[in-house]
Amino acid sequence: MRNLILPLSDEAIRELKVGDPVALSGVMVTGRDAVHKWLIETFIKKTRAPQGDDLAVYEAIQPLLTGSAIYHCGPVVSGLDTKDYRFVAAGPTTSTREEPYQGDVMRHFNIKAVIGKGGMGPKTLAACREAPGVYLHAIGGAASLIAQTVERVLGVYKLDFGVPEAMWVIEVRNFPAVVTMDAHGYSLHAEVESRSKAELDRLLTA
Amino acid sequence: MRDLTEPLVELIRRTSTDLPPDVEQALTAAREREAAGSAARGALEAILQNVELSRRNSTPICQDTGTPIFYVHYPAGWSTRRLREQIRDAVAQATQRAYLRPNAVDALTEKNSGNNLGDEAFPTIHFEEVEGEELIVDLMLKGGGCENVGAQYSLPNSALGAGRDLAGVRKAVLDAVHKAQGQGCAPGILGVAIGGDRGSSYYASKEVLLRQMEESNPDSQLAALETRLTEEANRLGIGPMGFGGQTTVLGVKMTGMHRLPASFFVTVSYMCWAHRRRRMLVRGDEVVYD
Numbered sequence: 001m002r003n004l005i006l007p008l009s010d011e012a013i014r015e016l017k018v019g020d021p022v023a024l025s026g027v028m029v030t031g032r033d034a035v036h037k038w039l040i041e042t043f044i045k046k047t048r049a050p051q052g053d054d055l056a057v058y059e060a061i062q063p064l065l066t067g068s069a070i071y072h073c074g075p076v077v078s079g080l081d082t083k084d085y086r087f088v089a090a091g092p093t094t095s096t097r098e099e100p101y102q103g104d105v106m107r108h109f110n111i112k113a114v115i116g117k118g119g120m121g122p123k124t125l126a127a128c129r130e131a132p133g134v135y136l137h138a139i140g141g142a143a144s145l146i147a148q149t150v151e152r153v154l155g156v157y158k159l160d161f162g163v164p165e166a167m168w169v170i171e172v173r174n175f176p177a178v179v180t181m182d183a184h185g186y187s188l189h190a191e192v193e194s195r196s197k198a199e200l201d202r203l204l205t206a
Numbered sequence: 207m208r209d210l211t212e213p214l215v216e217l218i219r220r221t222s223t224d225l226p227p228d229v230e231q232a233l234t235a236a237r238e239r240e241a242a243g244s245a246a247r248g249a250l251e252a253i254l255q256n257v258e259l260s261r262r263n264s265t266p267i268c269q270d271t272g273t274p275i276f277y278v279h280y281p282a283g284w285s286t287r288r289l290r291e292q293i294r295d296a297v298a299q300a301t302q303r304a305y306l307r308p309n310a311v312d313a314l315t316e317k318n319s320g321n322n323l324g325d326e327a328f329p330t331i332h333f334e335e336v337e338g339e340e341l342i343v344d345l346m347l348k349g350g351g352c353e354n355v356g357a358q359y360s361l362p363n364s365a366l367g368a369g370r371d372l373a374g375v376r377k378a379v380l381d382a383v384h385k386a387q388g389q390g391c392a393p394g395i396l397g398v399a400i401g402g403d404r405g406s407s408y409y410a411s412k413e414v415l416l417r418q419m420e421e422s423n424p425d426s427q428l429a430a431l432e433t434r435l436t437e438e439a440n441r442l443g444i445g446p447m448g449f450g451g452q453t454t455v456l457g458v459k460m461t462g463m464h465r466l467p468a469s470f471f472v473t474v475s476y477m478c479w480a481h482r483r484r485r486m487l488v489r490g491d492e493v494v495y496d
Contacts, residue, residue, distance in 0.1 A: 019245060034316070076269045076307045088304045089260075089269035094351040094389050118351070118389035118448060139249050140351065140391040140447060141268040141480040145256035162318025163308050164269075176252065178245050178449070192450050193387060196442040200384045203438055204367060204377055 003174075007067030008112040013132045016179045018186045022136060023174040027154065028069040028115070029061060032093055034165035035158065036101040044108050057157045057167075064169060065109040069136070072098065072116030074164025075147070085153040087170065089143035092117040095135070103127035115177055119189030125181055132183030138176070149175040207285055213486060213493045214296035214343070215303070218274070220495055221345045221484040222266045222305045225257045228419040229395075229456070229481045233257070236393055236446070236453040246451025253446070253479060264305075268391075268480045270349035271306040274322065274329035275412065277344040279336045286333045297322045297329050306347075341488040344416055352390035352478040356411075357382040358404060361470040370470040372431055375400055376438075378472040383439045383455060388448015391478035393456045395419070396435070399473045401463035407473035414459045415477050423460060432458045446479075 004012060006026025016022070031039075041048040043058055050058075076089040095102075095116030102114060103123040112133050114124065117140040128134060138146060150170050157167040180188040233254055240247035260267040276293055280286070298321040300306045310324035311317070322329065336342075359378040361370045366381055368374035379398055386394070399410035423429035435458045445451025456479065465471065485496040 021245075021248065074269060074307065076266050076271070076304050078304045089266040089307070091269050093270065094354065096389060117391070118387070137447065137449075139252040139256070140388075141349075141478060142252045142256040143267060143269040144260040144263060144265040145252060147265065147269075148259070161316075162311060162320070165318070178248070180449070188450070189387070189448060192444055192448055195450070196384055196387070196444050199442050200380060203380055203441065 006069055008069075010132055013112055013134055013183050016134050016182055017184070018179055018182050018188050020179040022177050022179060024069065024113075024115075024136070024177065025173045025175070026068070027064060027169065027171050028071050029064050030071045030073045030075065030166070030168040030170065032072050032074055032165060033097055034161040035167055036098045036105060038158070038161075039105055039108070040101045044104050061157060061167060062109065065111055067110055067112055069113035069115055070105070070111055072114070075168060076143070077153070077163055077168070080163070085156065085168075087147040087150040087153060087168075090147040090150055091141050091143035092138040094118045095120050099123060106131055106133055119180055119187065125185065125187050125190075128181055128183050129185050134179050134183060135181035136177035137180040146175065149173055207283070207288060208491075209292060210289070210488065211292045211295045211299070213488070214293055215299050215305075217343060217345055217484055217486040217495065218296060218300040219264065219303075219305045221347055221482045222271050222300070223264050224261045224484075225267055225480065226483060226496075229479075230254070230257055232419050232456040233393075233479060236456060239452040240446070244451065245449040246445045246447075246453075249446040249449055266305060266307070267482060268349060268478070269307055270351060271309060272347040272349040272482075273309070273353070274306070275346045275348060276329060276331045277346075277413070277416070278331065278333050279342045280333065281336060281339055281341060284341060289333070290331055293329065293331055294323055339489060343486045343488075345484055345486075346412070346415065347482040348412065349391075349478055349480070352394060352476045355382075355386035355390040355476045356408070357385065357474045358407065359472040361472060372427065375472050376431065376435060379435050379458070379474055380438060380442070382474040382476070383444070384442055386476055387444055388446075390476040391480065392444055392448055393446055393453040393479050395456050395477040395481050396439075396458045397475040397477060398458060398460040399463055399471070400460065401465035402471060402473070403466070403469065404471060407463065407471045408475065410461050410463055411473040411475040414461045415475060415481070416483055417459050419457050425462065428460045428462065432460055
């Protein structure tokens, strides 16, 4: 088990290899479908003008994302009425939906680690090579277990996207994950896909 | 007619936080099949720890508490209109208590309703009047990750070499498992409907997931195919979370339907390992949970 402290240095990232179990500590931000779409349209491709609190939120999250991690997660949160927020359940969501956006978001903010489940495709793998960055696979559905590693909720942005889609700023301690895509161009997901395809072809022609 | 709102909140709590014993047993057996120190075994160990922790702390097993799908079998004399109101109240209360995540998003305005109450189909409620005195409510929570990898095939399918028979059904199901990879939170449980139309087939493919893991299919041909497909899906080697490993599916549940002469659908509903389904039985003043 490797202990990683956020933010991450390029050196620490390059040392990571597919298959390494890691424990993350520090501050990370959650972001999933609505956040990626909003970031791309408003700040990266700029097909939509910033409105409402967009610019203020950008200023706030930019330093948090730089060199750090984005977590594909839509948590169950208690204390919504008192704003005394606590993560009750917080496993990863399926990452592949962010494949069209993730590489550009990583480059824009210099994000070093993308955390989710199910793996991502060639565009994100290429961005991991460039950044350098890694994809960290958390255990899908292990939501209560992972929520226990969230020590504090430091804040929330874009709560109007809804609780699952908001950007939650969290401080974690020993958040468990496995490296499944590394900065050297290896992807466990590509490997499992191609091996299982060969077996499928055998079964279909049998 | 008695008010079932509070007992329904309890049904939701149990479903979200306490995995059924047959599913947990299947996961424990799967853990034992994975090599010591492998990522696959590590994933199953974390999954089983999480199941235990969720039960103890009464917290959701998975943060995606999914679409709540209710199957209500009621004796004559109950009002389905009032039952629907009580179910909707219970869902809103369970969301308030953090047993459910607010999951109902308006597809046009993007607005999350905040309390899991959406249109008529959110939560989904199926009613059926039955003989006898007992009212039975089955609840299934089906998350979005696994729902997204569900698939429907119209046979024949020349790319797969799948014809309109059980051999063709087998090929379609294996293809669906391969396409899903680990994204539906493997190891999953497959609900498969053969026949029907596009809508009824999806409905049946979910309902068949209410069967117990060890329950053998009453149709001997389907029972044999379920066993074979479980074994062959596992030969794909996708493994827990798609990390590679021995167990890709925990089981396959199949059902046959009637179809139009022109149509032959095979519909696969993929249920994640967190197969949350629970039953509540109401008999007079007594409420019993499974």
